[in-house]
Amino acid sequence: MKRPFLPTPATSLRQRMIEDMTLRGFQDKTQRGYIRIVSAFAGFLGRSPETATSEDVQAYQLHLSQKGVPTAAMNSRIAALRFLFTMTLDRPDLSRRLVRVFQPRKLPSVLSPDEVGALLAATTCLKHRAMLSVAYGSGLRAGEVAALKVGHIDSQRMVIRVERGKGGRYRNAMLSDDLLTLLRTWWREGRSKGV
Numbered sequence: 001m002k003r004p005f006l007p008t009p010a011t012s013l014r015q016r017m018i019e020d021m022t023l024r025g026f027q028d029k030t031q032r033g034y035i036r037i038v039s040a041f042a043g044f045l046g047r048s049p050e051t052a053t054s055e056d057v058q059a060y061q062l063h064l065s066q067k068g069v070p071t072a073a074m075n076s077r078i079a080a081l082r083f084l085f086t087m088t089l090d091r092p093d094l095s096r097r098l099v100r101v102f103q104p105r106k107l108p109s110v111l112s113p114d115e116v117g118a119l120l121a122a123t124t125c126l127k128h129r130a131m132l133s134v135a136y137g138s139g140l141r142a143g144e145v146a147a148l149k150v151g152h153i154d155s156q157r158m159v160i161r162v163e164r165g166k167g168g169r170y171r172n173a174m175l176s177d178d179l180l181t182l183l184r185t186w187w188r189e190g191r192s193k194g195v
Contacts, residue, residue: 037080071103130186138173
């Protein structure tokens with residue numbers, strides 16, 4: 001069950017920021033993260049972020065950099081502070097002082113067709129082979145594969161309907177003929193076993 005985001009105690013700034021995030025449809029997890037980041041910034045300042053100056057913003061980023069905060073975490077902090085300064089405090093001058101850290105993109109490791117074949121051949125259960133095949137062949141995440149239902153497979157359009165994937169989004173993934181055959185085989189076997 002999803003619990004509502006109710007931080008305590010709520011200062012007026014915190015309450016305004018929560019209302020701004022709620023109006024923009026931010027998820028509870030994002031709201032908690034942003035509030036945590038702004039609280040850490042306030043702790044660094046020793047006073048309310050409403051009184052921050054451009055020197056404070058620069059000193060905070062330098063502090064995080066010297067602490068060795070990873071690039072992704074640094075950019076998350078920047079996003080939260082930008083939201084605070086731009087939307088809640090209406091201080092775009094401070095928002096412009098925040099500098100995103102460049103993060104080089106790494107190409108993911110892609111298995112060769114032989115390696116994929118060896119991986120699938122290593123499975124002893126048809127269910128596991130079907131799950132791995134869907135994940136690799138259609139590009140679904142593990143949670144998306146686990147949430148699949150029979151109704152999500154559209155053999156007419158040859159797509160898999162992914163409901164509430166990453167970020168709560170809906171999308172379609174491609175379905176190959178071989179994968180459809182494998183899924184039908186698994187469905188028949190599971191049904192014969194009463195699964």
